[in-house]
Amino acid sequence: MDGLPETVDVVVIGGGPAGENVAARVVRGGLSAALVEHERLGGECSYWACIPSKALLRPGNALAAARRVPGVASVGRIDEHAVFARRDKFVSEWDDGGQVAWAEGAGVTVVRGRGRLSGEREVTVDGGAVLRANHAVVVCTGSVPVIPNVEGLADVPVWTSRDATSASWVPESLAVVGGGVVGVEMAQAWARLGSRVDLLVRDDRLLTRMPRFAGEAVAEGLRADGVRVRFGVEVRRTSAVDGGARVELDGGEAVTVERLLVATGRRPATSDLGLERVGLTPGRPLEVDDTGLVSGVDGRWLYAAGDVTGRAPVTHQGKYEARVVGDVVVARARGERVSLKPWARYAMTADHHAVTQVVFTDPEVASVGPAEPAEPSHRAVDLPIDVAGASLHAEGYEGRARLVVDTDREVVVGATFVGQDVAELLHAATIAVVGEVPLRRLWHAVPAFPTISEVWLRLLEEYGL
Ligand SMILES: Cc1cc2nc3c(=O)[nH]c(=O)nc-3n(C[C@H](O)[C@H](O)[C@H](O)COP(=O)(O)OP(=O)(O)OC[C@H]3O[C@@H](n4cnc5c(N)ncnc54)[C@H](O)[C@@H]3O)c2cc1C
Numbered sequence: 001m002d003g004l005p006e007t008v009d010v011v012v013i014g015g016g017p018a019g020e021n022v023a024a025r026v027v028r029g030g031l032s033a034a035l036v037e038h039e040r041l042g043g044e045c046s047y048w049a050c051i052p053s054k055a056l057l058r059p060g061n062a063l064a065a066a067r068r069v070p071g072v073a074s075v076g077r078i079d080e081h082a083v084f085a086r087r088d089k090f091v092s093e094w095d096d097g098g099q100v101a102w103a104e105g106a107g108v109t110v111v112r113g114r115g116r117l118s119g120e121r122e123v124t125v126d127g128g129a130v131l132r133a134n135h136a137v138v139v140c141t142g143s144v145p146v147i148p149n150v151e152g153l154a155d156v157p158v159w160t161s162r163d164a165t166s167a168s169w170v171p172e173s174l175a176v177v178g179g180g181v182v183g184v185e186m187a188q189a190w191a192r193l194g195s196r197v198d199l200l201v202r203d204d205r206l207l208t209r210m211p212r213f214a215g216e217a218v219a220e221g222l223r224a225d226g227v228r229v230r231f232g233v234e235v236r237r238t239s240a241v242d243g244g245a246r247v248e249l250d251g252g253e254a255v256t257v258e259r260l261l262v263a264t265g266r267r268p269a270t271s272d273l274g275l276e277r278v279g280l281t282p283g284r285p286l287e288v289d290d291t292g293l294v295s296g297v298d299g300r301w302l303y304a305a306g307d308v309t310g311r312a313p314v315t316h317q318g319k320y321e322a323r324v325v326g327d328v329v330v331a332r333a334r335g336e337r338v339s340l341k342p343w344a345r346y347a348m349t350a351d352h353h354a355v356t357q358v359v360f361t362d363p364e365v366a367s368v369g370p371a372e373p374a375e376p377s378h379r380a381v382d383l384p385i386d387v388a389g390a391s392l393h394a395e396g397y398e399g400r401a402r403l404v405v406d407t408d409r410e411v412v413v414g415a416t417f418v419g420q421d422v423a424e425l426l427h428a429a430t431i432a433v434v435g436e437v438p439l440r441r442l443w444h445a446v447p448a449f450p451t452i453s454e455v456w457l458r459l460l461e462e463y464g465l
C-alpha cells in the first residue's frame with residue numbers, strides 16, 4: 001500500500017453511491033478524503049441493483065406501452081440478447097475503471113481493500129495499512145441480502161438479486177420468494193424475458209409498505225404477464241432435482257423450477273467492520289442523528305450514510321444523507337455550528353417526512369411520504385387516474401392516485417401514484433410535500449392539458465377546492 005497518505009482528513013469505508021458522494025462533498029469543501037472499497041467502486045446500485053434491474057425492465061415496459069397504442073404498425077418481441085447487451089453496457093461490463101477515474105479526477109484517494117475500524121479515527125485496510133483520519137470516519141458499507149433459514153436451500157441453485165440482475169440466459173422457470181420491491185421487479189423482468197414465473201408471497205398482498213391498491217395493481221400487471229402470484233405461502237423446504245429445485249410450500253404443494261430467486265429483504269452490512277472496537281454491536285444498523293453522527297460513540301468522529309443506517313434504503317436517500325454528512329464534516333472541521341432543526345441546511349429531515357420511491361414494474365408505483373393517513377388530522381384523497389392525458393397516453397389506461405392531506409395545515413404530506421409511466425409525476429408531489437405548499441396555492445399550479453398530471457386538479461377538487 002505504498003503511496004497512501006498517513007493521515008487524511010476523512011476516511012470513508014464503502015464506495016457505493018453513498019460513500020462516493022460523501023467523499024466528493026468533503027473534497028469540494030476543501031478537505032482530503034480516502035475512499036476504501038473492497039469490491040467495485042460504484043457499489044451494489046451500479047452493478048447488481050438499480051442500474052441492471054432497470055435495464056432489464058425497460059424493454060418490457062416499452063413493448064407493453066407500444067402495444068397499448070392502436071395504430072403502432074408492428075410491435076416486435078423482446079430480443080433477450082440485445083437486452084442483456086444493453087444491460088452490460090449500463091454496468092460497464094462490471095468494470096469500475098470509469099468510476100475510479102471519476103473519483104480520482106474529483107480529488108478522492110481510492111484505496112482497495114476491506115476497511116475495518118481499529119480505534120478512534122482509525123481504519124485498518126486488508127493487508128495492514130492503517131489510515132488515520134484528522135476529522136472523521138464515515139461508514140457507507142451498504143447492505144447484504146437476508147437469506148431465510150429454509151431446509152435444503154444450500155443444495156439447490158439459488159439466485160440472489162446479484163444473479164437475477166447479472167444473468168445472461170433465461171431460465172425456463174423461476175420461483176421468486178418475497179413480494180417486496182426486488183421480488184415484483186424481478187418477477188416481471190424475467191417473465192417478460194420468457195421465464196415461467198411463480199411469485200411466492202407469505203403476506204396477503206404485495207408491497208406491504210405501499211397502499212393496498214398499489215400491491216393489487218402490480219399483482220394484476222404480473223398476472224397479465226403470466227406470473228402465478230400466490231399469497232399466504234411459506235417455503236417449507238427445497239431439494240435438488242435435474243439441475244433445478246423442488247420448492248415445497250406449507251400445505252404440501254410443491255413447484256419445480258430451474259432457478260429459485262430469494263428476495264426476502266436486506267440488512268445493513270455491519271458484521272465485519274470492527275464495530276466492537278468502538279463499543280458498538282456488529283450486525284446492527286448504525287443509528288445516526290440527523291447530521292449522520294453515529295449514536296453511542298464519543299468524540300463526534302464516526303458518521304454513517306446510506307443503507308447501513310437502515311433509515312431509507314434507496315439510492316437517492318443514501319446520496320442525500322451523504323451530501324449532508326459530507327457538508328456537516330466540513331462545517332464542523334471549520335468550527336461552524338450545525339443546527340439539527342428540521343429542514344435546517346445540515347439536517348436529513350426528508351428521511352422522516354419525504355422519502356421517495358419508484359417501483360419500476362408495469363404498472364409503476366411512485367410514492368413520497370406516508371402511504372396511509374398516520375395522524376388524526378390526515379385524510380386520504382383517492383381517485384382513479386381518469387383524465388384525457390392518460391387515455392391518450394395508453395388505450396384503456398388504468399391507474400390510481402392518492403394524496404394524504406394534513407387537514408389542519410391544509411398541505412399534502414404524502415402521495416402515491418400507480419399506473420403506466422407515473423414515475424415522472426413524483427417530483428411534483430415531493431416538492432409539494434417538502435415545500436409544505438398550501439393547497440390553496442397549489443390550486444394555482446395548473447397542470448398542462450392533456451397530461452396525466454391533470455390528476456392533480458381532480459385530486460384537489462375531490463378534496464373540496
Ligand atoms: C435488485 C435491487 C434493485 C434496486 N433498485 C433500486 C432502484 O431502482 N432505486 C433505488 O433508489 N434503490 C434501488 N435499490 C437499493 C439500492 O441498491 C441501495 O439503496 C443502494 O445501493 C445503497 O447505497 P449504499 O452506498 O448505501 O450501499 P451499496 O451500494 O451497497 O455500497 C456499499 C459499498 O461498500 C462496500 N463495502 C462494504 N463493506 C466494506 C468494507 N468493510 N470495506 C470496504 N468496502 C466495503 C461494498 O463493496 C459496496 O461497494 C435496489 C436494490 C436491489 C437489491
Ligand SMILES: NC(=O)c1ccc[n+]([C@@H]2O[C@H](COP(=O)([O-])OP(=O)(O)OC[C@H]3O[C@@H](n4cnc5c(N)ncnc54)[C@H](O)[C@@H]3O)[C@@H](O)[C@H]2O)c1
Nearest residue numbers: 148178179180181182183202263264265266313358359360
Ligand atoms: N425500485 C426501488 O427503489 C428498489 C428496487 C429493488 C430494491 N429496492 C430496495 O432494496 C431493498 C431490498 O428489497 P427486497 O425486496 O429484498 O426487500 P423488501 O423488504 O422490500 O421485501 C422483502 C419481502 O420478503 C418477504 N420475506 C421476508 N422474509 C421472508 C421469508 N423468510 N419467507 C418468505 N418471504 C419473506 C417480506 O414479507 C417482503 O415481502 C429494499 O429496501 C428495497 O426498497 C428498491
